[in-house]
Every structure is written in C-alpha cells, then in structure tokens.
Amino acid sequence: MDRNNRARNNVPQTNRRRFLKGGAAVAGLAAGAVQSAKAVPPESELKVKGTTKELIAYGERSRFVKSIRTPVAERDSPDAFGLMFHVNTPLADLVGSITPSSLHYLATHRGSFIPEIDPQQHRLMIHGMVDRPLIFTMDELKRFPSVTRVHFLECIGNRAKPTHKTVTETHGMTSNSEWTGVLLSTLLKECGVQNGATWIVTEGAEEIKGASSVPLGKAMDDCLIAWGMNGEPIRPQQGFPLRIIVPGFEGIFQTKYLRRIKVVDRYYMTYNDYGHINPDPKTTALGNQMGPKSVITYPSGEQQLSGPGAYEISGLAWSGAGAIRNVEVSTDGGKNWKQAELRTPAFRMAHVRFALPWRWDGKECVILSRCTDELGTIQPSRAQAAAYFNKPLTPDFRVPGADNTIQSWRIMSNGSVRNEFA
Amino acid sequence: MNLLKRNWLLVPAIVVFGIASAQAQNYGIGRTPTAEEIRAWDISISPTGKELPAGKGTAKEGEVLFKQKGCAGCHGPTGMGAAAPALVKGGPPAGQTPKGMEGMHMVPDTGIMALRSPYATTIWDYINRGMPLNKEGTLKVDEVYAITAYLLYKNDVIKQDDVMDQQSLPKVNMPNKNGFADMPEWKHGAPRLAGYP
Numbered sequence: 070m071d072r073n074n075r076a077r078n079n080v081p082q083t084n085r086r087r088f089l090k091g092g093a094a095v096a097g098l099a100a101g102a103v104q105s106a107k108a109v110p111p112e113s114e115l116k117v118k119g120t121t122k123e124l125i126a127y128g129e130r131s132r133f134v135k136s137i138r139t140p141v142a143e144r145d146s147p148d149a150f151g152l153m154f155h156v157n158t159p160l161a162d163l164v165g166s167i168t169p170s171s172l173h174y175l176a177t178h179r180g181s182f183i184p185e186i187d188p189q190q191h192r193l194m195i196h197g198m199v200d201r202p203l204i205f206t207m208d209e210l211k212r213f214p215s216v217t218r219v220h221f222l223e224c225i226g227n228r229a230k231p232t233h234k235t236v237t238e239t240h241g242m243t244s245n246s247e248w249t250g251v252l253l254s255t256l257l258k259e260c261g262v263q264n265g266a267t268w269i270v271t272e273g274a275e276e277i278k279g280a281s282s283v284p285l286g287k288a289m290d291d292c293l294i295a296w297g298m299n300g301e302p303i304r305p306q307q308g309f310p311l312r313i314i315v316p317g318f319e320g321i322f323q324t325k326y327l328r329r330i331k332v333v334d335r336y337y338m339t340y341n342d343y344g345h346i347n348p349d350p351k352t353t354a355l356g357n358q359m360g361p362k363s364v365i366t367y368p369s370g371e372q373q374l375s376g377p378g379a380y381e382i383s384g385l386a387w388s389g390a391g392a393i394r395n396v397e398v399s400t401d402g403g404k405n406w407k408q409a410e411l412r413t414p415a416f417r418m419a420h421v422r423f424a425l426p427w428r429w430d431g432k433e434c435v436i437l438s439r440c441t442d443e444l445g446t447i448q449p450s451r452a453q454a455a456a457y458f459n460k461p462l463t464p465d466f467r468v469p470g471a472d473n474t475i476q477s478w479r480i481m482s483n484g485s486v487r488n489e490f491a
Numbered sequence: 492m493n494l495l496k497r498n499w500l501l502v503p504a505i506v507v508f509g510i511a512s513a514q515a516q517n518y519g520i521g522r523t524p525t526a527e528e529i530r531a532w533d534i535s536i537s538p539t540g541k542e543l544p545a546g547k548g549t550a551k552e553g554e555v556l557f558k559q560k561g562c563a564g565c566h567g568p569t570g571m572g573a574a575a576p577a578l579v580k581g582g583p584p585a586g587q588t589p590k591g592m593e594g595m596h597m598v599p600d601t602g603i604m605a606l607r608s609p610y611a612t613t614i615w616d617y618i619n620r621g622m623p624l625n626k627e628g629t630l631k632v633d634e635v636y637a638i639t640a641y642l643l644y645k646n647d648v649i650k651q652d653d654v655m656d657q658q659s660l661p662k663v664n665m666p667n668k669n670g671f672a673d674m675p676e677w678k679h680g681a682p683r684l685a686g687y688p
Contacts, residue, residue: 149574150565150574150575150624179621194524194528194529194532196524196529196533201516201523202523202524202529203521203522203523203524204521204522204523204524204528205520205521209520209521212518212520213518213520255517258517259516259517259518259520259521270535272534272535276621276625276627277620277621277627278534278620278621278627280535280620284674284676284677286676286677286678286679287677290679291679328532329532329533331533331535333535333537335537335538335539336538336673336674337535337536337537337538338538338608338609338610338612338613339535339613339616340613340616340617340620340621343604343607343608343609343613346607346609346670346671346672347671347672348670348671348672349672350672350673350675351684351687352672353671353672353673353674353675354674354675354683354684355683355684355687357674357677357683358677358683360683389683390680390681390682390683391680444680444681444682446682449687449688450688453688454688456688457687457688470683470684
C-alpha cells in the first residue's frame with residue numbers, strides 16, 4: 070500500500086494527469102506494478118486488452134460467468150410495493166464452501182426495502198434487564214476483542230417441492246460466509262445481565278424495525294454481533310453495517326441492520342415471532358435450530374451429463390447443532406451408501422463441501438446424500454419424517470418445522486437430471 | 492470469591508470518583524444512554540403491555556383513521572381484497588388476487604392477524620413500528636390504539652365501543668391465545684427434538 074502511494078506521488082505531474090485521464094484504475098495498476106516513476110513503462114505497454122475500471126477497482130467477475138440470484142417462485146422480489154422477499158443463492162453454480170457475498174441468499178420475514186445506512190450514524194443500544202445500558206458506535210464495537218467464524222444461514226422456508234426443478238429452487242435459501250464481529254456474550258457481560266433475564270429482543274434500524282426474540286442461553290453461548298463478511302464490510306442486502314448471527318438457528322433470528330438489543334424476562338411475541346408460531350410442540354421444536362441437512366449440487370436438477378464415464382458427485386452439508394462428522398452418498402436410490410470425502414474444514418454450524426468420485430455406467434439411477442452431525446443425528450428421509458408424525462407419505466406431505474430431509478436426483482439414461490421428490 | 496473481594500476494594504474508589512455503577516466494566520467501551528434516549532428507541536411491546544404508552548382509542552375513531560391514514564388504499568376499503576394482506580376476515584378466497592401478489596394474499600380467515608395473533612399487543616406493536624408502509628412511525632399513540640381497536644372489532648374480537656388503552660389492550664381475550672406452543676429451552680449440544688426422526 071505504502072509503496073503504491075509513494076510510486077504514485079513520484080509520477081511527474083503531466084504524466085500523472087494523463088494517467089488519471091486514462092482511468093484511475095490504470096493508474097493504480099501502474100503504480101502497483103513499479104517501484105518508482107522512472108520505471109513506469111510507456112502507457113501503451115500498460116494497456117491490458119479489454120480491461121475496464123470495473124474489473125480492477127472492485128473486482129467484477131468475468132463477463133462469461135453469469136450466475137445470479139433469483140427470487141423464489143412463490144412471490145416476486147421486488148413485488149408490487151417494491152419490497153424484497155426471498156431470493157435464492159444459485160447453489161448449483163457454487164464451488165467450495167463459502168458463498169460469494171454478492172450471491173448470498175436474501176430474505177426477510179415480511180417484505181422490506183434494503184436500507185442505506187451511514188455507519189458513522191449507526192448505533193447499537195443494549196438495555197432492559199442490565200446493570201448498565203450502553204450505546205456503541207461502530208468504531209467502539211470494533212475495539213472489543215473480535216472473532217471470525219464461518220456460519221451458514223438458512224431460511225425456514227427452504228424446502229423442496231415437487232414443482233421445483235433445480236437445486237437452487239429446492240435448497241437455494243441457504244448460504245455460508247465467514248463472519249467477523251464481537252461475541253454477544255462479551256457485550257452482554259459489559260452491560261451486566263440481571264437475574265431473572267431469559268430472552269433478548271433484537272431489532273433492526275430499517276423502516277419496519279424488524280425484531281425477533283432469542284433465548285438468552287443461545288445469546289450467551291455463541292451469537293456474534295457482526296460487521297464483517299468474507300473479508301469486507303457486510304453487504305447492505307445482508308445487514309450493513311451490523312447484524313446478529315445466531316449460529317445454526319433459522320433465518321428469522323438473524324436480525325439485520327441491528328440497532329437495539331433489549332434484555333427481557335419472557336418471549337416477546339414480536340411480529341417476526343408471531344409469523345412462525347405453531348400449535349404443535351414438536352413442530353415448534355423443529356422450527357428454530359436447523360437439523361443436519363445435505364444436498365448434492367452436482368449432478369442436480371436440470372443439469373446434463375455428457376455421457377457415461379468419470380464424474381465427481383459434489384454437494385454441501387450443514388447442521389444447526391454443530392459440525393458435520395460424516396456424509397454418505399448413494400447412487401442406487403438409497404440401497405447402498407458410500408462414504409463421501411469432506412473437501413473443506415468442517416466448522417460448527419457451517420457448510421462443508423463433500424465429494425465422491427463416481428463412474429456413471431449410463432443407466433438410469435437415483436443419487437442422494439445424507440449427513441451425520443457431531444451429536445450423531447442423521448439426516449432423515451421424507452418417509453421417516455412422515456412415519457414419525459404418523460402421516461401418509463404423499464407428495465403434499467409437508468415436513469413439520471425446518472425441512473432437513475434427504476433430496477434425491479434421478480439421472481435419466483440420456484444424462485438429464487430431475488428432481489426425484491420422494 | 493476473588494471478584495467479590497476486589498469489588499469491596501473498589502468501593503472507596505468509586506465513592507471518591509463519584510462513579511455511579513458498583514460493578515466495574517471489563518472494557519469501559521461505550522456510553523450510557525439517557526433515559527430519554529431509551530424511551531425514544533424502546534418500541535418493543537411485551538404481551539404484558541408494560542411498555543404501552545398512555546393513550547386510548549375506539550373502533551369508531553379507527554374506522555375513520557383507516558381511510559385517512561391510507562391503510563384502506565393498500566389493504567382495501569373494508570380491510571380485504573386488495574394488494575396488501577387482508578386484515579379483516581371474510582375476504583376473497585386465496586388465488587383470486589392480482590398477479591405477483593399471490594403469496595401475500597393467501598390469508599385464510601385463520602391467518603388474519605387479529606384472529607391468529609395470541610396477543611393484541613403484537614398488532615399494536617406492529618402497526619406502531621411498521622405501518623403505514625412508507626410512512627412508518629408517523630401514527631400518534633391514540634391513532635394506533637384506535638386502528639388496533641377497529642381491526643379487533645371488524646374481526647369480532649371486541650365490541651364497537653370497547654376502549655383500547657394501556658390496561659385494556661393486553662387483556663383482550665384473543666381467539667388464538669392458546670394456539671401456539673412455547674419454544675423449548677435451548678441447550679448447547681442438545682438435538683432440536685430428541686428421538687426425531
């Protein structure tokens with residue numbers, strides 16, 4: 070950095086102006102590449118064919134790469150009021166385990182606008198049942214000891230339907246990022262939580278001030294007040310400048326644009342809480358922490374195998390209860406299972422990439438994956454879930470709570486792949 | 492033990508320097524908000540209603556405000572049958588709604604907020620913080636009471652001349668007050684539901 074600045078300052082005025090005219094990005098490139106003004110090569114040599122400012126100043130991807138987020142089929146985003154609802158991550162296009170920030174899924178409980186918040190003006194207030202209510206600026210929050218952790222987020226609406234064709238449609242409302250922030254427990258200890266407190270209410274600064282109740286036990290365990298995402302400030306779509314990460318819990322708990330935390334002695338039944346109430350205790354229990362879940366992203370719905378031969382089956386696995394210990398893959402509809410390899414570190418409450426080298430014989434088959442988490446909980450099939458709830462296994466059987474059941478893909482003899490909703 | 496002892500030692504220092512709090516902060520970062528700042532930001536309304544501000548309103552006043560404040564424009568003149576979600580029961584069946592709005596509009600009577608919400612305080616809280624859309628936070632306290640009363644009345648939850656205020660609102664006998672299960676206590680390292688699947 071320092072060297073760049075010095076180099077740029079050494080460029081004689083005339084040259085310098087010419088550089089700037091040619092685009093700040095080109096100037097930056099030149100400065101970064103050389104030690105002093107004398108070594109600056111003639112301008113013509115600097116030109117990289119086709120290079121644009123966007124490609125350098127803030128790393129645009131190649132124009133040949135086209136994956137984008139897509140709104141869920143059930144409701145437009147933006148809708149008739151200009152509100153954003155649920156927008157899927159293009160899971161089929163992703164590699165590794167980190168979702169690019171620009172492709173992280175986007176969801177709100179109700180529709181909302183994406184606010185533009187000046188981080189200089191933003192504040193976090195913690196109050197309620199604490200000895201010392203406190204207000205923090207963003208700069209102040211960053212003075213606390215920080216942690217950086219990889220965690221997935223997943224919307225409770227992330228469930229496969231028979232009408233879904235691609236893995237983006239069946240599973241696109243989950244993403245995985247490296248989050249940087251301060252542990253909520255650090256802040257709560259700074260405020261001094263009083264006896265009798267059992268819940269916190271978190272609230273955003275956006276126009277509707279979305280709020281959710283979080284159990285105090287979880288808040289003190291591993292929640293993160295985050296400002297960083299994948300090495301840079303959190304994106305506006307994800308809560309810039311500040312959000313809470315409640316690792317392993319469903320999306321509605323992950324309040325964005327966080328401005329206030331109130332420590333309280335009961336469930337507050339905010340509008341967000343209300344949206345997710347259910348009369349059945351078992352459904353409710355299955356509706357806050359996400360279960361162990363996995364899905365094959367290649368080959369997956371609407372993809373095409375070019376013919377018999379060697380392939381690598383690949384997918385993602387995650388659990389709200391901790392780390393993924395094991396992923397198995399079946400290529401014969403669940404009769405036989407093979408151990409898949411974990412290709413990325415298995416962090417707690419985080420996506421892990423699994424893979425299994427495979428030779429396709431060209432015959433029609435059904436492929437599926439199932440995972441086991443650190444508690445030993447095994448991802449269930451739809452049939453197991455239906456049996457547990459004493460319901461017939463019909464296509465409209467809706468898995469209660471967060472649906473973490475096994476996803477199958479049918480590979481046809483012509484190499485096309487279909488959603489096998491079984 | 493150690494901590495206790497240290498706190499004892501700190502007491503004279505606190506007295507000397509006039510620090511209000513008896514327990515030392517670990518980092519000393521951040522500032523204490525004023526009571527006024529907390530009041531201004533604290534818009535969370537508990538089911539007990541303890542944060543409800545003083546004020547009152549009735550369904551009759553609410554009916555006028557529902558049109559005046561633009562609610563009717565988005566939610567329909569009778570609180571149903573428009574682009575925004577139905578707020579009053581008896582609306583058109585799901586599916587007969589403008590294109591693009593289908594997802595929002597599938598509000599069967601059991602999903603109408605005044606009928607499904609276990610507490611009337613949640614409706615008050617939501618209208619106060621989130622409506623009218625694009626003019627959030629502009630309603631006066633009495634107006635929120637009146638509009639909440641109107642929606643409760645139109646769904647046969649309260650009578651037309653029932654006055655909604657700090658005392659009466661949390662006591663409204665909501666039809667779905669027992670219609671939800673408590674979230675189980677969360678414990679580190681516990682499965683979400685033992686024995687599932």
